[in-house]
Amino acid sequence: MATAQDIVNEWAAGDEDKQQLVIRSGLPLRWLNQGQLRYFDKSEVLRGVWTPTITSSGNIALPSDFLREFPNRVKRDVSDSSDLPLGKIDYPDANLMDFSALTHYSIWNGTFYVWSAGACTPSIPYIKKPATLASFASDLSIPTEFQHNLIIYLDAHWVKIQKDIAGHYALMKEFDNQARQDGVMNIIRNNQIPTIRGSWF
Numbered sequence: 001m002a003t004a005q006d007i008v009n010e011w012a013a014g015d016e017d018k019q020q021l022v023i024r025s026g027l028p029l030r031w032l033n034q035g036q037l038r039y040f041d042k043s044e045v046l047r048g049v050w051t052p053t054i055t056s057s058g059n060i061a062l063p064s065d066f067l068r069e070f071p072n073r074v075k076r077d078v079s080d081s082s083d084l085p086l087g088k089i090d091y092p093d094a095n096l097m098d099f100s101a102l103t104h105y106s107i108w109n110g111t112f113y114v115w116s117a118g119a120c121t122p123s124i125p126y127i128k129k130p131a132t133l134a135s136f137a138s139d140l141s142i143p144t145e146f147q148h149n150l151i152i153y154l155d156a157h158w159v160k161i162q163k164d165i166a167g168h169y170a171l172m173k174e175f176d177n178q179a180r181q182d183g184v185m186n187i188i189r190n191n192q193i194p195t196i197r198g199s200w201f
Contacts, residue, residue: 005138094113156175
């Protein structure tokens with residue numbers, strides 16, 4: 001597992017201007033935190049399943065590592081595998097509606113709501129936020145084989161402060177595309193399709 005310092009050292013190697021930025025500014029560490037967050041949003045590599053017990057109030061605070069849910073996979077009862085997914089609805093709209101059963105959910109201002117409001121134990125698959133890097137000595141959350149992609153993110157912000165806006169957008173696009181490819185690779189690796197061999201008569 002690499003640290004933030006390892007990535008920054010590789011990024012700034014052989015470039016005195018980059019090295020001076022690392023020494024004199026907190027920007028590279030801030031960029032790494034932003035880069036990890038964007039990487040997990042695009043790649044969906046860091047996942048979890050949240051199964052809170054919601055009281056009759058019909059709402060509960062989101063966990064601190066919650067980035068976003070998978071909208072088509074939120075279920076009202078973790079113990080019922082045949083349960084249909086809940087529909088997602090905007091919180092302001094839900095407040096103006098009457099629900100005859102628990103059929104929808106909202107996420108608003110750091111809180112998860114179910115509609116109609118009531119007690120339940122939902123299953124909520126979600127993308128996790130990475131741990132915030134407090135210093136260059138902090139370990140990265142991105143899996144080791146994908147960590148080099150953060151160099152692209154650092155380069156994107158470096159060219160931006162050099163006033164190369166077109167270069168910035170091109171590198172950000174490359175970073176996003178690579179993150180999505182990493183996500184697909186991660187799914188294939190963890191959910192391998194069985195090989196079916198033909199039989200000889």
